[in-house]
Every structure is written in structure tokens, then in C-alpha cells.
Amino acid sequence: MGRTTETARQPALWGGAAEPECLLTGLARTVAERPDELALVDEDTRLTYAELWAWVAELATTLTRHGIEPGSRVAVTGGRGARTVAALLATIAVGATYVPLDASYPANRLTFMLRDSGASLLLHDGPRPAIADEVESLAVEDPSGAGAGDFRPVSCEPDLPVYVIYTSGSTGTPKGVTIQHSCLDNMATWQRADSVRPDLRTAQFAPLNFDVCFQEVLGTLCGGGTLVIVPEILRRDPFSFLTWLAENRIERLFLPYVALHMLAVAASAQDGDLGLSLLEVNTAGEQLLCTPPIQALFKVLPQARLGNHYGQSESAMVSSYVLPADPADWPLLPPIGRPLPGCELLVHPADPEDPTTGELLVAGAPVSLGYLGRPELNAERFVTVGRTPQGHTKAFRTGDLVRVEDDVVYFLSRLDHDVKIRGIRVNLLEIEACLLRQPGVATAVCVALEPVPGSRQLRAAVTLHPDVTDPGDLRAALTELLPEASVPASVSVLPGLPRTPSGKIDRDSVAESLTTQGDR
Incomplete structure (x- = not known):
């Protein structure tokens, strides 16, 4: 090291000091205490805790029969739904390491991840995928209804790996991060104690191969809540998602900042009562900016609190900060708070x-x-x-x-968002924050380009609120707020900004677009 x-x-x-409870112990206790309460909902399935646990027991028995044991790695691929959640829980229950593979990724990337992880089995939801040729594969079967019997999950050793997720590498090769029980047990125990209520009805929004997914799934089920899986088609449609949240009486939500901001913009376009049951909204993954639409949303949701969570793929949940009750008191850039126990x-x-x-x-x-x-x-x-x-x-x-x-x-x-322009250090996030203060601006991103070697320049792109057609001279507005070196050479208005699978703005794609298109 x-x-x-x-x-x-x-x-x-x-x-x-922390006294984390094994997440499997917490889940088993919830099953015993609330067997008939609703645990998991997707578009086609509604499962009580007893029914979900019985399904997990069946899948765990199947895994054991195929030689899976503590220390084995099991890859899982499929759509957003109950089958994938059950496969995750069964993998963890036998002490194996869960390796999620997003079916939307290119085949060569999935093949690399499958090989690099050393997975000995591939579970899949739906038709047998092409990458199944790499290892033994099994389809995730529906529950038989036989019950859980005397099934007991493995004991949670602190260093026993729970999952491996792949993050982008600077070399272009994904890198797998191994998260163990001590990380997740600590997060799940903290979440039960910190939430408005441990048994909140929670939306499962994050992609199944991102770390926030485990907070949604494991934190909710260990706390006795109901996990409601967001249909994939709604994840990028904030107007329909807003309606879905109301119809499904969602009480807790985890969203990246950009998705939260766009949800707030959609809410600002609605007339009358939004009909939302939200009590707790948590955001993570990138710097939270308390934009006017976000403040306006929480002003009409006085019962809901906003939490700013901080962590990395390599260290799970690290710190949190709950914003004051009155949105008028929110800073534009709130802190990431204090460390977890x-x-x-x-x-x-x-x-x-x-x-x-x-x-x-x-x-x-x-x-x-x-x-x-x-x-x-x-x-x-x-x-x-x-x-x-x-x-x-x-x-x-x-x-x-x-x-x-x-x-x-x-x-x-x-540290890699600080760049030097003509020898002066500037921060890209500061520029974006200033753009977001301008009337009509919905989202903003700033990148450093070098069209000619040795001639680095800043360029920015924004999207506008639906009812705005002319944002005015944004570059001129920035000259009133920023030093000369921090003012972008141009500010382009785009119909939309490309996103990564996790919902963050794809800065590399924006940079490529701004390099090739003319300025506005």
C-alpha cells in the first residue's frame, strides 16, 4: 500500500462507535415479525415478506446445489424487477458475492466483467444471454410456493464480500470494487436509525449495478419497508415519474441530483396538489445544488426532509447532512455533513x-x-x-x-474538476453553480477543451426550462459573477444533456458535442 x-x-x-447488525439477521427478523406485510412490488409482482423469503430460500437451495458457497461469485443479469432482487438476496444469503451485470451494456464490456470477476455461475432473468457461453448459467425461476422451511442464511463475517460492482476506469478498462459485510451492515443499521421511519415505502430507482441500489434494497427490507421498483421507462421521464410517485404512495426516494432537479422542474409545471406522500428524499452521487425548483418543491412538501448523502463506490456510505426544515434557509451548495457511526x-x-x-x-x-x-x-x-x-x-x-x-x-x-486556464486555477462546479442561478436555466455543465494544443478554454452548455425560449446573454451574466479566467468562451443552449446510466451528466459526451458543434 x-x-x-x-x-x-x-x-x-x-x-x-458503531454496532452494526448483520443485514441478513435484520432481514430474517423482519420476516419473522412482519410475515404478511408487503415487501416487494414491481409491475407484475406483489410479495409479502414471507413469500419473498420463501423465494430466496428456494433460489439459495438451487445455488448450493450448483456448488455455490461462501466466497463464490455469482453474476446476475436481467431487467428491473422482483427476480433480480430475489437473486441478489439469495446470493448474499449463501455467502456468495453478487456481481450485477447491466444487460444494456455492450456485450464485450459484459464479457470482460464476467471474466474479470471470476464468477462461476450466471443467473439471468429472461432469455439466455449471449455471454452465458462464458460460464454455467441458470434462469431465475418463479417461486413455487413451497415455503422457506428451516432455511437459515450464513452468518455475516465482517470481511465476507457481499458484492463486486464495476466502475469506469481512466484507462478505459472497468475496475471491480469489492464491498464486504462491514460496509453494508454499517449502512443498513445507520439507515434504520436515521430515517424518518425504518419501514418507509421506498422507490427502487437506481440501476441495479450501482451502489445506491443496495441502500434502497437492503436498507428498506432490513427496516421492514416496502420496496417498489420503478419501471425503466419512467426513470428518464420526470413528468410520468412524478405521477407514478403519487399513485404508488412513495414515502422515501433516493435520486442523483440531476434527476431530483428535473423532477422538481416537472413539479413546478403542475397545477394544484401534487398528491405526493414523500417524507424523505435523499440525494447522492454528485454535488447537490439547491436550485429554485428544488426549493419550491420542498416548500409545498413541508412534511418531507431532504438529505445530502456522500460516499463512493469504494467506500459505500460515508457521511450525511439533513437540510433545515425551511427551504428558504438552504444554501446553494449544502455540506456533505458529518461521518456515519x-x-x-x-x-x-x-x-x-x-x-x-x-x-x-x-x-x-x-x-x-x-x-x-x-x-x-x-x-x-x-x-x-x-x-x-x-x-x-x-x-x-x-x-x-x-x-x-x-x-x-x-x-x-x-481534484480533477479543478483546471488551470492561462495559469489560473478555476473550478468547473463553481461555474455551473453560477449558470444555474440564471433565470430559465434548468441544467448546466462546464468542460475544459483544448482545440489547439496549449490553448485550453472553457465551454459550457445549458438546457432551459420548458417555458423558456430565450435565456438572454448567459456569458455576459457570468462576467458579473466570476473572474475573467472562469468565464467560458461560449455558452451553448442544447435540447438535452447526455447522461450516464446512473443519471449523472456525461461530461465526456458533452465535451465531444461542444467540440464538434457551433456555438449559440
Whole structure:
């Protein structure tokens, strides 16, 4: 492993002692206490906890019969639905490692992930996929109704891997991250204690191969709530999604910032009562900006709270911040808050004269087992540190620049979102925040391009609210707010911004588009 400097110890924030419960223990307890309560809903299925547990037991027995045991890896591919959730739970219940494969990905990428993960079995929902030629494969069968019998899941060892998810790599090759029980058990235990109620009716919105999905699924089912799976077609249609949320009486929602903002824009176009039952909305994955549409949405939902969650694929859930009850008191850029129990946050200062600002390092319960089969990358990102105040000696380098103020952590930027323009350091997120303050602007992104070697320039793109046709001179507006070096050379108005599968703005695609198209 690599080594950081001793200054990484200051300041150190501690979330307090944690006593995480094994998520399988929590799920089994919920089944025993609420067997007839509704656990899982999709477009075709409604399952009580007893029915879901019986299905998990059947699938777990099938996995064991095919040689799956603790330490095995099981790949799962399929659509958004009850079968995929049952396959996830059965895999974890036998102590195997779940490897989700998004069926929408290119075949060569899926093949790489299947081979790289070392999965010995592929479970699939629907027709047998082409990648099934790589390993033994099984279709996820519907429940027989036979019941769970005396099925007992494995005991949760803290270092027993739960899942491997693949993130994009800077080299173009995906890298697998292994998350163990200590991470997820800590998250699920915290969520039950922190939520408005542990048994909230929760929408399952995230792609099944993203870390927030496990928070939705495991946090909800361990707390006795009902998990309602969002149909895929609605995930990119905020107007229809808004209607669906009301019709399904959703109480808790996890959304990336962009999806939350677009949902708020859709709500602002509606007349009358929205009919929403929301009590808790949590956002994660990118910097939350409290835009006017988001503030307006929560103003008409006084019973709902907004939480800003922070974490990475490599360290699961790390910190949280609940915004004040009155949206009028919200800052544009809220903090990422304080660490969860069992989590210690360290700052590695870029400037020794300012120990409160620097790269954020994570130690304690949230730190994963690291990248699968990538020892050099593990040495670079999972580093040894001098013994921390809580006795930790290993930490994960997040690559995020933060500031600590009054024991609260503020996200400043990705270290790779700071760029130099004519020798002056500028922050892309600051420029985007200024654009979002302009009337009529719905979404904004700023990228650094280098059309001619040695001639780097900033260019921005925005989308507009549906009723806006002319946003005015946005570049001129920025000159009143930003230093000259931070003002983009152009601001283009686009009909939409490309998104990644997780719902974030695809900056690489935007950069490519702005390189090839003319300015507006």
C-alpha cells in the first residue's frame, strides 16, 4: 500500500462507535415479525415478506446445489424487477458475492466483467444471454410456493464480500470494487436509525449495478419497508415519474441530483396538489445544488426532509447532512455533513498553512476491500496512514477536495474538476453553480477543451426550462459573477444533456458535442 503524510491526521472527524447488525439477521427478523406485510412490488409482482423469503430460500437451495458457497461469485443479469432482487438476496444469503451485470451494456464490456470477476455461475432473468457461453448459467425461476422451511442464511463475517460492482476506469478498462459485510451492515443499521421511519415505502430507482441500489434494497427490507421498483421507462421521464410517485404512495426516494432537479422542474409545471406522500428524499452521487425548483418543491412538501448523502463506490456510505426544515434557509451548495457511526474522516491538506482544506480520506467501517485484482491501483488509493485518533491505519483516498468548518464537511470539487486556464486555477462546479442561478436555466455543465494544443478554454452548455425560449446573454451574466479566467468562451443552449446510466451528466459526451458543434 501507499503512504500518506502524517498531516493526513488533521483534522479528524469521528462518527462515534458503531454496532452494526448483520443485514441478513435484520432481514430474517423482519420476516419473522412482519410475515404478511408487503415487501416487494414491481409491475407484475406483489410479495409479502414471507413469500419473498420463501423465494430466496428456494433460489439459495438451487445455488448450493450448483456448488455455490461462501466466497463464490455469482453474476446476475436481467431487467428491473422482483427476480433480480430475489437473486441478489439469495446470493448474499449463501455467502456468495453478487456481481450485477447491466444487460444494456455492450456485450464485450459484459464479457470482460464476467471474466474479470471470476464468477462461476450466471443467473439471468429472461432469455439466455449471449455471454452465458462464458460460464454455467441458470434462469431465475418463479417461486413455487413451497415455503422457506428451516432455511437459515450464513452468518455475516465482517470481511465476507457481499458484492463486486464495476466502475469506469481512466484507462478505459472497468475496475471491480469489492464491498464486504462491514460496509453494508454499517449502512443498513445507520439507515434504520436515521430515517424518518425504518419501514418507509421506498422507490427502487437506481440501476441495479450501482451502489445506491443496495441502500434502497437492503436498507428498506432490513427496516421492514416496502420496496417498489420503478419501471425503466419512467426513470428518464420526470413528468410520468412524478405521477407514478403519487399513485404508488412513495414515502422515501433516493435520486442523483440531476434527476431530483428535473423532477422538481416537472413539479413546478403542475397545477394544484401534487398528491405526493414523500417524507424523505435523499440525494447522492454528485454535488447537490439547491436550485429554485428544488426549493419550491420542498416548500409545498413541508412534511418531507431532504438529505445530502456522500460516499463512493469504494467506500459505500460515508457521511450525511439533513437540510433545515425551511427551504428558504438552504444554501446553494449544502455540506456533505458529518461521518456515519464507525467512520473516521481525515483531511490531507494541500497547503500546510490551511489544515482544514485538502483531499478527503475515509477510514473505518465504510472502507471496502479494494479493487479486484488491481494491486497497483489498491496501493495508490487505499493507503496506510499514521495511526489515527481512532486507531485506524488504512484509509481510502477519495480524490475529493473538501473543507472542514465547525466539524461539518463541505465538498469543494473533484481534484480533477479543478483546471488551470492561462495559469489560473478555476473550478468547473463553481461555474455551473453560477449558470444555474440564471433565470430559465434548468441544467448546466462546464468542460475544459483544448482545440489547439496549449490553448485550453472553457465551454459550457445549458438546457432551459420548458417555458423558456430565450435565456438572454448567459456569458455576459457570468462576467458579473466570476473572474475573467472562469468565464467560458461560449455558452451553448442544447435540447438535452447526455447522461450516464446512473443519471449523472456525461461530461465526456458533452465535451465531444461542444467540440464538434457551433456555438449559440
